Amino acid sequence: MLELEDVHTYYGTSHILQGVSFRVPAGKSTVLLGRNGAGKTTTIHTICGLLRCRQGRIRFLDTDIQNLPAHRISQLGMGLVPQGRRIFPSLTIRENLTMSARPNPFTGTKDWDLERVYELFPILKEREKNQGTQLSGGQQQMLAIARALMTNPHLLLMDEPSEGLAPVVIDQIGDILEHLKQTGLAILVVEQNLDLALRTADEIMIMNKGNIVWQGTPEQLATSDDVRHKYLGV
Numbered sequence: 001m002l003e004l005e006d007v008h009t010y011y012g013t014s015h016i017l018q019g020v021s022f023r024v025p026a027g028k029s030t031v032l033l034g035r036n037g038a039g040k041t042t043t044i045h046t047i048c049g050l051l052r053c054r055q056g057r058i059r060f061l062d063t064d065i066q067n068l069p070a071h072r073i074s075q076l077g078m079g080l081v082p083q084g085r086r087i088f089p090s091l092t093i094r095e096n097l098t099m100s101a102r103p104n105p106f107t108g109t110k111d112w113d114l115e116r117v118y119e120l121f122p123i124l125k126e127r128e129k130n131q132g133t134q135l136s137g138g139q140q141q142m143l144a145i146a147r148a149l150m151t152n153p154h155l156l157l158m159d160e161p162s163e164g165l166a167p168v169v170i171d172q173i174g175d176i177l178e179h180l181k182q183t184g185l186a187i188l189v190v191e192q193n194l195d196l197a198l199r200t201a202d203e204i205m206i207m208n209k210g211n212i213v214w215q216g217t218p219e220q221l222a223t224s225d226d227v228r229h230k231y232l233g234v
């Protein structure tokens with residue numbers, strides 16, 4: 001589905017991603033954990049074309065995407081739920097959703113349409129005439145996920161979906177991630193929240209100082225006290 005091979009990304013002369021390699025398999029949920037500043041958002045932005053890597057290869061489905069602009073990568077079937085939600089404040093909830101609607105680029109199908117996202121997120125239907133900014137943080141996160149689903153992606157990238165949310169809302173986001181996993185969607189989530197990762201991931205990777213330093217299952221991480229302590233501080 002997605003494969004990074006020896007990816008190096010810089011901000012000016014700062015060498016941030018220092019040879020990152022990993023795979024995100026089809027139909028699985030992969031979570032990238034790491035402390036503040038580890039390079040998680042830089043990884044997401046490099047994958048979706050908002051940042052250009054200086055070295056390395058990124059393959060999505062059967063296409064090399066490392067030199068493609070962000071809009072072309074998105075059109076190949078990659079949906080982004082950005083850090084901080086980035087809801088369009090002057091649009092209604094319905095408009096936030098319909099403006100991104102499009103069929104899957106390969107199958108032409110619209111499995112995700114307004115009706116189906118409203119079924120998954122009833123609160124968005126109830127408040128469809130409200131502006132995006134009138135929603136709570138958790139509701140905005142749901143809108144950001146729903147908006148990405150409206151593009152009928154093959155792969156969903158999520159950048160810190162639990163950020164700034166209360167534990168009860170993080171639980172709801174966990175339920176949504178589990179539901180999406182069962183639909184067969186491939187998901188790459190960047191997170192700092194260990195519990196959410198342990199609950200929803202098929203595979204977990206840990207990033208530290210721009211490198212992948214550990215990879216394994218949630219069960220392995222749950223029993224690896226030294227790894228959690230060293231790289232996540234818990």
Ligand SMILES: Nc1ncnc2c1ncn2[C@@H]1O[C@H](COP(=O)(O)OP(=O)(O)OP(=O)(O)O)[C@@H](O)[C@H]1O
Pocket residue numbers: 011014016034035036037038039040041042043192
């Ligand atoms: N625009 C930028 N210019 C220069 N350095 C940056 C820029 N954005 C991020 N960095 C640096 O790159 C490194 C990785 O940042 P990144 O945002 O990818 O980390 P992160 O793991 O997503 O952390 P966070 O949870 O804080 O978002 C950090 O040292 C950060 O200071």
